[in-house]
Amino acid sequence: MLYRQITGQIQHHFPGCPVAVASCWSDPAAPAPPNLQAGMSEILDKRPVHILHLEDSRVDHALVKFALQRSKLPSEVVLVDTLDDFKRELLSGRFDVVLADYHLPGFTGMDAWDVVRELGIEIPYVILSGAIGETAAVDAMHRGVSDYLLKDSMHRLSHVIERAIEVSQTRRERARAAEELAASRKRLAELAEHLQTSIEQERANIAREIHDDIGGSLAAVKLDLAWVGRHAQDGHVLQHVATAMEMLQHALGASQRIMMNLRPPILDQGLVAAVQWLAGGFERRTGMRVTIRRSSDQIEVPMDVQLVAYRTAQEALTNIAKHTKATAVDIDLSDGEGVLTLEVTDNGQGLSPEALRKAESFGLLGLRERAAKVDGWLDVSSSSKGTSVILSVPLISPHNPNNPDSAANAAEEAHDQGDFV
Ligand SMILES: Nc1ncnc2c1ncn2[C@@H]1O[C@H](COP(=O)(O)OP(=O)(O)OP(=O)(O)O)[C@@H](O)[C@H]1O
Numbered sequence: 001m002l003y004r005q006i007t008g009q010i011q012h013h014f015p016g017c018p019v020a021v022a023s024c025w026s027d028p029a030a031p032a033p034p035n036l037q038a039g040m041s042e043i044l045d046k047r048p049v050h051i052l053h054l055e056d057s058r059v060d061h062a063l064v065k066f067a068l069q070r071s072k073l074p075s076e077v078v079l080v081d082t083l084d085d086f087k088r089e090l091l092s093g094r095f096d097v098v099l100a101d102y103h104l105p106g107f108t109g110m111d112a113w114d115v116v117r118e119l120g121i122e123i124p125y126v127i128l129s130g131a132i133g134e135t136a137a138v139d140a141m142h143r144g145v146s147d148y149l150l151k152d153s154m155h156r157l158s159h160v161i162e163r164a165i166e167v168s169q170t171r172r173e174r175a176r177a178a179e180e181l182a183a184s185r186k187r188l189a190e191l192a193e194h195l196q197t198s199i200e201q202e203r204a205n206i207a208r209e210i211h212d213d214i215g216g217s218l219a220a221v222k223l224d225l226a227w228v229g230r231h232a233q234d235g236h237v238l239q240h241v242a243t244a245m246e247m248l249q250h251a252l253g254a255s256q257r258i259m260m261n262l263r264p265p266i267l268d269q270g271l272v273a274a275v276q277w278l279a280g281g282f283e284r285r286t287g288m289r290v291t292i293r294r295s296s297d298q299i300e301v302p303m304d305v306q307l308v309a310y311r312t313a314q315e316a317l318t319n320i321a322k323h324t325k326a327t328a329v330d331i332d333l334s335d336g337e338g339v340l341t342l343e344v345t346d347n348g349q350g351l352s353p354e355a356l357r358k359a360e361s362f363g364l365l366g367l368r369e370r371a372a373k374v375d376g377w378l379d380v381s382s383s384s385k386g387t388s389v390i391l392s393v394p395l396i397s398p399h400n401p402n403n404p405d406s407a408a409n410a411a412e413e414a415h416d417q418g419d420f421v
């Protein structure tokens, strides 16, 4: 009875197909009919597609198997007709695609789709229904189902399955690539942060060594030379002492300059003083006029924010000296509205977007990383009339001890430690 039903359906859905084909399909021991033998080696070369078929009608399941057999798509189909069985098979993780009927006894294909979503399983999901209305089909697609196919168009089944698998694979690969990209960006940002911290520490160490070692030795030599100068009578010796003293003075000045550049002690006098000192040196070296505007003479910011602002001003000025033919520079420093803003503007020729992507340019990139480390950001705007580098750092942030939250936390921490001691 079922056999007659199936062969009848096959003739209905695949007109012209000899019933012999159906009968040989229904008898697994029988040899494959001639039209199925063609391309069989191709099929055997490929891994079969594992299909989970959610269907309550044996006839429709047989139709699916027949359509797949005709289409040369190597496949293995497992039939389930209850939500529990569906879930169990799905969790086995061995399927490449789900084919689901829409109307099932007591539930729908969309209820089964919800199960797939709840389990967080990524699998192509095709609704295969005899009577899915347009609204239901659109709704299904909206809810993320891969595709739908009417049972009347069964000859397109293998095509729809292959396309759904392809689309899902592409989506998975894209998601994996996006994840890898995000992870690699994160690693890069961590590396940049680590490098910045190491550079600052190394600078401070070198400055200390220059001060203690070279500075100390030069000062001792100076004392000895002065002694020689006081005790020598010979005019030639005195002349040599004078020249040596001059060179020594030069070396002391150079070591002091290097120390200042590495870790300017002026930073201890506050951001405004440090930026003024930086601008003074820049004016002397380049001859460009620097105008500083500030919201007040003392801008109180946490030490790490101050260092970021100082290095930003330093790199912006170095870039102006290196890359522009500017004649004037404006520096604006303000801490209005709870945000520290440092803006360095030149009247040079401006820069192109490509300049910011140069492979071997790390100055502005490094500034962005530094800014992000203190929860701030860097903007670079440019026109043919000049370039502005703008650093903004919100002062109400975990980096700012004035932040009520962080102040409370710090107090709490101190209190906890006190208790512990
Ligand atoms: N004020 C400016 N005016 C015009 N062009 C600029 C200015 N600042 C930067 N540029 C351009 O932007 C590019 C990138 O600057 P960035 O500071 O990142 O790198 P760099 O100065 O070339 O090298 P690095 O800072 O790593 O030694 C520069 O090479 C330059 O072409």
Ligand SMILES: [Mg+2]
Pocket: 315, 318, 319, 362, 363, 364
């Ligand atoms: Mg630079």
